[in-house]
Amino acid sequence: MTDRGPEPTDDSRTSDDAEAPDDSALYVFAVCCSPATGVLAGLQGVAGGGPLRQMPFGELTAVVQTVRAADFTDEVWQARMSDRAELEEYARAHHQVVSAAAASCPTVPLPLATLYHDEERARQALVAETPRFRTALERTTGRSEWGVKVYAAVLPAAAADAAPRSAAVPAERSRPAPGAGLAYLERKRGLQVEREQRYEESLRLAESVDAAFHGVAAAGRRLRLHGPELAEDGRVQVLNATYLVEEDRITELDRLTRALRDTTGARIEVTGPWVPYSFVGEV
Template sequence: MTECSTGTSETNATYVFAVCHTEGNPDVDGLAGVSRDGPVRCLRTGSLTAIVQTVRGADFTDEAWQTRLTDEAELERYARAHHEVVSSVAARFPTVPLPLATLYNGDERAALALAHESTRFRRALTRIAHHAEWGIKVYAPLSRSAGDDSAGERTAVPADGTGPAPGAGRAYLERKRNLQSRRERRQVDSLRLADAVDADVSRLATESRRLRPHGDGARDDHRVQVLNATYLVEGDRAAELDLLVAGLRERTGAHIEVSGPWVPYSFVGEV
């Protein structure tokens, strides 16, 4: 689902947080949402329920939103408010979160648009029911031998400084070749480590997605990220995941970070 125009800035708009599948309307009392202009409420569309809020169109014009995107603190406030509503509902019902600032020109337009995509919503809700998203990041030590770089750049010079020692050029090239070979071996080992962890966790998960590893961290962080992945895991298998990760840490010696459980944003498809 893409962001929709709110029309004129003088009108109100319907902000949609998520779509869920419930027997009745979920209790959303007390949720602040992204605006003080109206309460967070439910909007029925067929057998689905949209979690919505009435907001002022003037607060969500293209110009207003572009300004908000340049204000990191303000953008974070909106993102947190959006996520609070989504996570509160998702804790009780299968829920498809919608992107930040999904708006329609009123409830009727919102209901029509959501009903048009009802098949995709039902498919996503079936896929993520009773599941949570878990993130796993794997780091390998840089394990650079002391003096690797400097040794590769120096040539042997006699004590009197008159010129390179005999065979210095050959020794220099050999050091460079050895350094390159070590780097290549580390790269291969890192790829094998990432694949091994991903394969084991994927066997436990229902679905998985590998993301681009983050770049180097702080200068004093002597690690390199070799796996950045997210997994859709059944709710009753969380303890199994903990045991699996503990075993992988022991077996591989890698630093493995686990985050979650999260609302399965990564597994609801393009909605």
């Protein structure tokens, strides 16, 4: 297990000073301004860990949990990363704690499995990162994250897209009629042109939607597009973005989404509000 904090530290454990399996580590979920008392009540945190608690450092507070170091060695964590069900369980537990803290006060979520060998090392590392935390808090306070996905219309399969099938006809009529091959190629070419035009139109639509959301957002990020295999109906995703929006502009965001759907006919999916994970690392 190594210290996996916001920034690399020089006190990471090596294989020569491996800890015993029952040694503990400190898991840090988030950094907050002033979380309310009892905000963590009823939350378990990650499996096998101790009670969730608040750890003050300077004028800020970290939400932490003591865990078994043996559960977070590099080898164990790499194996966990390949187990989707187990990884989702940890991610869900992490998100629940971060969300509870964020509901109480301005919060900077830390990455999944941010760990330190002990409380003193954690406190030193977090104090050193205080300027970055303050900048992130100033940027995200009073704002939430919203995801926006735009999908292109799928061109229906056309008969012209399939090769002409030979019919059961007499031998003397088994050959295609003159010009049949050329007509088939022209249909194929026309279908390809139509697909390309639709895709280009969808890309232009995505740009206009992105610009419109930037008009109401304090910041935005374009994310990697998902492949069509992730959509049940094979739709093509042309925009995958996330936006940081002021709380008092959420109604405006909703009106904009409905207006864009009505005027463009596009499939636009909006999710949120989320804790602004995507906007705390850009400071």
